[in-house]
Amino acid sequence: MKYPQVSHIIFFCFTYRGSYSLLILSTNSSCKIVSILEKPNHFLPKSFMDAPYVIHIIVYRSNHRMYNLYTKFVKILEICKQFSENLVNECGNVPRRGPVPKFSDLEVVALSLTAETESIDSEKWLFDYKLQEYKDRIPNLISRRQFNDRRKKTAGLCEELRKRIAMEMDGGEEQFFVDSKPIEVCRVARGKRCKMGRTGNFSQAPDFGFCASQNTFYFGYKLHALCGLSGVIHSYDLSKASVADLHYMKDVRHTYHDCSIYGDKGYIGADVQLDLFETAHIRLECPYRLNQKDWKPTFIPFAKARKRIETIFSQLTDQFLVIRNYAKITNGLFAGIIGKISALTILQYVNFINDKPIGRIKYALN
Secondary structure: OOOOOOOEEEEEEEEEOOEEEEEEEEEOOOOOOOOOOOOHHHHOOHHHHOOOOEEEEEEEEOOOOOOOHHHHHHHHHHHHHHOOOOOOOOOOOOOOOOOOOOOOHHHHHHHHHHHHHOOOOOHHHHHHHHOHHHOOOOOOOOOHHHHHHHHHHOHHHHHHHHHHHHHHHHOOOOEEEEEEEEEEEEOHHHHHHOOOOOOOOHHHOOEEEEEOOOOEEEEEEEEEEEEEOOOOEEEEEEEEOOOOHHHHHHHHOOOOOOEEEEOOHHHOOHHHHHHHHHHHOEEEEOOOOOOOOOOOOOOHHHHHHOHHHHHHHHHHHHOOOOOOOOOOOHHHHHHHHHHHHHHHHHHHHHHHHOOOOOOOOOOOOO
């Protein structure tokens, strides 16, 4: 193969995955970039690297302030401290008897939320690989076993922080949307052998259920969520997979009043709708079934606005991996769900204070 003679030098500067790379080529005509890679010496073809028109390749890492895990951890810890008034003491711990931990409860919550925002749902991967380069910056870092135990104990603190952040963003909302999502614990074939929830409170054990939207049976729980027009989750709950969606509205009436809630066809029930309106002045709106008496067409603006909660469930599935479960006990599963929804709210709040659309959470901390 004959290569062109050197006549002039062309500089290419590009960004790839947080790295600023400089590719210097010298040719006598127009030049094309064969590959843009973080480690070109390892991945570019040898014939390309040996060519006389390739003078030098320089790759250097940029120190973007929100690119590494530690910087995101510090940012989330600041937000947690901002909303932790009357919840923790001056050391950042929930008041209790016993020795004072050096790694505070707020730091445990912040580390858990940071891992969830980075789509790290494996504690082994987090402690054995991701946190190894930040040991000098986090001198009081606890072990993986301690983190697992304290994450479950601080789930209540994490939920209180989430509620305060949600009220800060969307406190005066009067229009809500409700929906449910299946949370699979294991495959249906292994459901009868699953030991989750069988040793303690049997009422919290998973069960078999059917998802009408996916037309599949599953074994696990059902996540019920209530969000506003802006997309902020105000309340949520986990129930057995066999529990109907309409039963969640019986709990909603004790918390909300004088508002409108829009659901899908799974929330149709004349008795429940009447009870909600008489007890808490809650107007439950649902689309009519095709064979239902006094059928009326669906109001198009409500149908479009209701896509907001569908987007939230898609984000929980895609970025926060809510459908993947590594927990062996119910408390671990519940703590994981709380952490994922709280991490979603944290990212929405970061966009909120930066005057950005709160729904664009994928690059909120970048």
